[in-house]
Amino acid sequence: MQSTSHDFVARAQKGLVDEDLQDALSRFRTGFSVKRSEAAALLPEFEALRDQAVEIKNHTLEHLDFYLERFADKVEESGGVVHWCVTPEEARQTVLDICRANDAKTVTKSKSMIGEEIALNPFLEANDIEPIETDLGEYIVQLAGEYPSHIIAPAVHKTKDQVADLFYERHKDQGGGKRLEEVDELVDEARAMLRHRFIDADVGITGANFLVAETGTTAIVTNEGNGDLTQILPRVHIVLATLEKAVPTLDDMSTILRVLARSATGQEFSTYTTLSTGPKRPGDLDGPEAFHVILLDNGRSRMLGSEFREVLRCIKCGACMNHCPVYGAIGGHAYGWVYPGPVGAVLTPNLVGLKEAHHLPNASTFCGRCEEVCPMRIPLPGLMRRWREQEFDAGLQAPRYRLGLALWAWLVRHPTSYRLSNALLIRALRLLGARRGRIARLPFAHGWTSGRDMPTPEGGSFHAKWRRRSRE
Amino acid sequence: MSGSMGENGTDKGRDRVLGALRRSLGREELPAAVRAELTARLSSPKSNLIPARSDGSPAHQVALFTEMAEAVQASVVRVSDGADVPDAVAEYLAQNNLPSDIVMAPDAALDRYPWATRPMLNMRRGHAVDADQVSITGADMAFAETGTLMLTSDATRPSTLNFLPESHIVVLRADQITGAYEEGWRRLRAEGEDGAFMPRTVNLITGPSRTGDIEQRLQLGAHGPRRLHIIIVEK
Numbered sequence: 001m002q003s004t005s006h007d008f009v010a011r012a013q014k015g016l017v018d019e020d021l022q023d024a025l026s027r028f029r030t031g032f033s034v035k036r037s038e039a040a041a042l043l044p045e046f047e048a049l050r051d052q053a054v055e056i057k058n059h060t061l062e063h064l065d066f067y068l069e070r071f072a073d074k075v076e077e078s079g080g081v082v083h084w085c086v087t088p089e090e091a092r093q094t095v096l097d098i099c100r101a102n103d104a105k106t107v108t109k110s111k112s113m114i115g116e117e118i119a120l121n122p123f124l125e126a127n128d129i130e131p132i133e134t135d136l137g138e139y140i141v142q143l144a145g146e147y148p149s150h151i152i153a154p155a156v157h158k159t160k161d162q163v164a165d166l167f168y169e170r171h172k173d174q175g176g177g178k179r180l181e182e183v184d185e186l187v188d189e190a191r192a193m194l195r196h197r198f199i200d201a202d203v204g205i206t207g208a209n210f211l212v213a214e215t216g217t218t219a220i221v222t223n224e225g226n227g228d229l230t231q232i233l234p235r236v237h238i239v240l241a242t243l244e245k246a247v248p249t250l251d252d253m254s255t256i257l258r259v260l261a262r263s264a265t266g267q268e269f270s271t272y273t274t275l276s277t278g279p280k281r282p283g284d285l286d287g288p289e290a291f292h293v294i295l296l297d298n299g300r301s302r303m304l305g306s307e308f309r310e311v312l313r314c315i316k317c318g319a320c321m322n323h324c325p326v327y328g329a330i331g332g333h334a335y336g337w338v339y340p341g342p343v344g345a346v347l348t349p350n351l352v353g354l355k356e357a358h359h360l361p362n363a364s365t366f367c368g369r370c371e372e373v374c375p376m377r378i379p380l381p382g383l384m385r386r387w388r389e390q391e392f393d394a395g396l397q398a399p400r401y402r403l404g405l406a407l408w409a410w411l412v413r414h415p416t417s418y419r420l421s422n423a424l425l426i427r428a429l430r431l432l433g434a435r436r437g438r439i440a441r442l443p444f445a446h447g448w449t450s451g452r453d454m455p456t457p458e459g460g461s462f463h464a465k466w467r468r469r470s471r472e
Numbered sequence: 473m474s475g476s477m478g479e480n481g482t483d484k485g486r487d488r489v490l491g492a493l494r495r496s497l498g499r500e501e502l503p504a505a506v507r508a509e510l511t512a513r514l515s516s517p518k519s520n521l522i523p524a525r526s527d528g529s530p531a532h533q534v535a536l537f538t539e540m541a542e543a544v545q546a547s548v549v550r551v552s553d554g555a556d557v558p559d560a561v562a563e564y565l566a567q568n569n570l571p572s573d574i575v576m577a578p579d580a581a582l583d584r585y586p587w588a589t590r591p592m593l594n595m596r597r598g599h600a601v602d603a604d605q606v607s608i609t610g611a612d613m614a615f616a617e618t619g620t621l622m623l624t625s626d627a628t629r630p631s632t633l634n635f636l637p638e639s640h641i642v643v644l645r646a647d648q649i650t651g652a653y654e655e656g657w658r659r660l661r662a663e664g665e666d667g668a669f670m671p672r673t674v675n676l677i678t679g680p681s682r683t684g685d686i687e688q689r690l691q692l693g694a695h696g697p698r699r700l701h702i703i704i705v706e707k
Contacts, residue, residue, distance in 0.1 A: 024687070031688045045523045052520050065493045066502055066510055072486070074667050084485030086492075136694055137685035153685060160687050187683060187691040194695065199602055214514045215667045217674075225681040225696020228635045232673065243489070248510075249517035250657040257653070258523070268540065269618035269678045272696070277670035283627035285578075285599040287672050297489050305496025 001119045001147065003352040005336035008359035015330040024159050025331055032153075032322040035266025036373065042268070049258050054377050056252045057313040061304060067213040067246045068295065074216025078278030080291035088118035091296045095120060095205070095238060098292055099129050102236050104202035110220065110227035111135040112207030113151055113316060114240040114296060116338045117351070120205075131205075132197045134226035136190055143170045149332030151339060152264050152318040157331045160186070194226075204230035204288070206276075208241035209260070209315070211293075214249040217277045218293060221260065221270040228274055237276065237288035243300045244312040256315060259375035264317040299351050307386055311346045313376035320370035320380055326363050335360060342370035342380040349387050358396045361387035419463060426457045515666060519654045526617040526651030533616040534704065537649045540619025544679030545692060546700040550646075553707060557643055558590040560703050561608065565593075568699065570639055575600050576608040579628040582643065599630035600637055607633040608641045613656050614649045618678055621702070622656045625673040634675050640697040646706045 004011065015021055040046045060067055072082040085091040091114075099107060107124060109115060109131055121131045121142070133142040137154035141147060144166055148154030155163070163186055168179040171193060180186050206227050210219040218239045220227045231237040247253050261267040280287030303312055321327040321341025332340035337357070339347045345360040361384040364370075370380045391397060392405070411418045433439040433456030442449040459465065494500060502510070526536060538548045551560050565572055576582060578597040587595060600607055609629065613622045621642055625631045634640060650656075653676070663669040681696030692698050 027687055043523060043525075045521055048521055049523075056520070062497070063502065063506075063510060065490045065497070066507060068493075069486075069490065070511075070514065077668060078670070082486075084489045086485070086488055090485070134695065135685070136683045140685065153688070155685055156688070158686075160689075163686050183686045183689045184691055186686055187694060191693065191695060195602065198695075214517060215670045217670055223682050223684075224694035225635050226694070228631065228675070229695055232631045232635070243493070248514060250660075251517050251519050251654055254653045254657070255520040265684070268544075269620055269676075271544070271677070271679050271682055273620075273676035273678075275670065275674040275676075277672060277674075280672050281626065284625060284672060285627065285630035286632045287625060287630075295489065297492060301489065301492035301496050303496075304493060305498070 001116055001338055003337040003348070003356050005348055005352060005357040005360055006355075008334060008336055008363065011334040011336060012330040012363070015334045018331075020159050020162055021157050021331050024157050025328055028153075028156050028322075029328040032265060032318070033373075036263060036319060036322065037266075039262040039266040039268060043258075043262065046259070046262065049255060050375050050377060053256045053259050053375060054313065056247060056255060057376060060246055060248060060252075061244065061309065061312055064243060064246060064304065067248060068211075068243060070213040071211050071216055071246055072293075072295070074213070075278065075291075075293055076216075078216050078291075080216070080278045080293060083292060083294045085294055085296045086298075088296070088298055091118050091240070091294050091298070092120055092123045094294055095240075096124065096127055096129070098236065098238060099124070099203050102202055102290070104129055104236070106130045106132060106197065106201050107203045107205055108132050108134050108198055108201040108230045108234065109138070109204075110206045110222065110230040111138050111154070112205065112240050113148075113338055114207055114242055115205065116147060117298065118240075118296070120240075132194070132201065134194055134198065134224075134230055135222070136187065136224060136226075139190055139194065140166065143167075146333075147338075149340065150318060150321060151316050157333060198226075198229040198233050201230075201234045203236040203238060204234040205238045205240060206231050208239050208245050208293075210247050210253045210256070211241055211245045211295075212248075212250055212253055212275075213246055215277060217250075217275045219253060219273060219275045221257070221273050223265075223267075223271040225272055228272060231274075231276060232287050235288060236290045236292070237279070239276070239291075239293045240296065241293065242296050242298060244314075256375075260315055260317055263319040263373065263375040303350055306350075308346060308350055308383055310378050311343065311350070311380075311383060313378055314343055314347075315376060317375060319373045319375065323369040323373050325365060325367060325369075330363075335363070342384070343378070346378075346380060346383045346387065354387065354390055354394060355396060358387070358391045358394075361385075361391065419461070422461050422463070426460060429454075429457050432456070517657075517661075522652045522654060523617060526615070528651075530646070530649070533649050533651055534646050536616040537614055537619055538704070540616065541679065541700075541702060542619070544619060545682075546619065546679045546702055548702045548704065550704045550706060554585050554705050555589075557585040557703060557705060558587050558593065561641060562590050562593060564641065564701050564703075565606065568639070571605050573604075574606045574608055575604045575633065575637065577610065577629050577633055579610050581610045582608065585643065600632040600635075602636065604637045606639045606641065607637040608643065609633050611642050611644050611648060613659060614644055615651065615653055615656065615676075616649060617652050620653070620676050620678040623675045623677060624660075624671040625675075626671055631673045631675060634677065635696045638693065638697055639699040639701065640680075641701045641703065643703045643705065646704050649704070
C-alpha cells in the first residue's frame, strides 16, 4: 500500500475537525477498553498468561529459522505448498500465479493485514481478477474505496448513517432497495450480498494468526464466520502470513489465544478459531482441493536483527490503539499506512522507511497505556523513543524544532544561564497573564493556546523554592 | 506454473529467507544438539499454564460449559437420554419457527438417536448447500473454560454444516465436555504420530456468528449461523 505517513500532521488536523469521525471515535474510546479490563478481571491468571505468551514468542523468535522450516515441512507432508517470498512483489505475483493456474475470476478474502501490506487488491484488479472482501468492516471500506483505519475494526471510523448511505448507493443496482436505518438490517443486507460471492469464488484468501510448527497448521480467529466460508467453499485456499506468526506447538498457541481475544475485543474467546492443515482429505465432502501458504518476509528478518525485534511479538490484537489517547482523537487514517496507533508508530518506519514515517513515533504522549495493555508486553514507548533518536540523528525534523532542541540542550548544560532565563520567563509570563491569571495567547506557541489557556506561573521556579526550603 | 512460482516455491526462496533470519540471529543453522532438543519439545509438547476455572468434577464442567456458552448467546438444553434427542430437535424447530427440512452430518455417532420417532423431521445426510436452513452435527469435544465446541472435518463430518445454514444444532454427550483446549490437542495427538494427526479443519466454535463492525453494536449472524443450539445428552 502507498504510504501517506509523511502527511501525518495535516491528516491528524483534518481528523480532529471531521464531525463524523469524531462521532464514531466517541463511541470507540470507551468501547473496547472497558471490555478489555472486564475480561482481564474475570481471569485471575491473565497476567501470568501474558508472561508465558512473551516467553513463548521470545523463544520462537530466537529459533525462528528452525520453527519455520519445521512448519513448512509439515505443510508439505499434509499436501500443501509453501511459497517463501522476500518482497511484497514476490508475494503478489505468487498469488496471481496461483489464481491464473486455477482460472480464477473472483477471489474471496477474509481480513488480512498482510493483504493490505502488499496492496493485493489493486494488483489483482489490474490483472482482471476480482477480489471481494468478506469481513463486514473490510467490505465497508472496500465499497467506500478506502482502507482499514483499525487492524481489528476496519470501519471503526464510520458512523451507521455513513454505512447506510454507502450501502444504499452501492447496492441499489445489485437488488438492494431502500436506504436502511438499523444495524441489523445493514448486516443482513451485507450477508445477502456476499452469500453468492462466497459460493461462486474460485480462490479464497485468508491471513493467519498462527503458524503451528508442530503440525504445519495455520490458524485464524474471527467472529463472523467469513474466514471459514472463504476457505471451505472455493477450490483453492491461499494463506498469507509473515514469518513472525510461527509458534512451536498447539499448546503454545492456546496460551496466546487466551490473551488475544481478551486484549482485542474483551471477548473470553473469539467465536471461531479455525485450524487448517493441508487441502481436503480423500473422501472429504467439502474443503479446498489445494492449500498454499505464502510465507512473506518483507522486512521481518531485518527487524529480527535490529533494536526493534520485540515488536515481532505483536499478535495484532489492537489493544494499543484501543487505549491510545492520540489514536482516539485522530483516528487510524491519519497514520497514513496499514498499521495505525502505537504499534503502527513502531512498525511503519521499519516497513516504509523513517524518512516517510518519522512523524508517527512523535504521535504519542508517552502516557504508557499501550505498553500496559499490550498482551505481549512490547515496550512500545521505548521503541518509539528509539525512532525519535534516529529521527534526530538523521536530521528529519523541521529546522525550527531542531533549533529549539539545540537551545534547550545548551541551556540545561549551563545552570546559570538556565536559572536566569527561567526567572526572566516566569516574570514575562506573569506580566502577560497578570489580569486574568491565565494566558489566552502565548507568543511563539499560538497552536498550543488555540485550544486551551496557559495558567500564569505561581511563585518561582522549583530550583528557587528548593533553595529557600533548604535555608529555612 | 509460471516463473516466480518456480523461484519462490522451491528451495531458492526458502534459502534466501532462512539465510536472512540466520544473519539477523548472528549464527549459522542451529547445531544438531539444539535441533534435537527443539524437535523433542515438539514431539512431546508440554502444557503451559491452564486457568483453574475449568478444574473440577464433570458436573462442574458441564455447568460451566453451559454458563459460558449461554453467555455468548448459544442456547443449551439438557436431555437425560439419547432417545429424547429427536424430540428436543423438533421442539427447538417449533419454538423458533424453523423449517423441518434438515441437513445432518453422515456421522455414525448421530445414528444412535432414534430419528424415526419423529417422522416429520425431513433429514438429508451430507454437506451443506446454500439453501439449507438448519444443520445438525455432533462435536468431538467441548471445553468448559469458554463454552467452546471442537468440531473436526472428515468424510462424515463436513465443515460446511457448521457455517452455511442459519441455524446449527449440535448434539453433544455430557462426557464429551472437558475443561480446557489442551484436552482437545491431547485427544487429536492420540490419532497419529510426529505431528501428523490433524484433520483438514478443526473448528473451535464459541457461540453463533457475530459482528460489531458497525458502531461496535453486537449483531448475530454476520456470515455464519445466527443460532447455535446445543443439546447435551446426559447418558
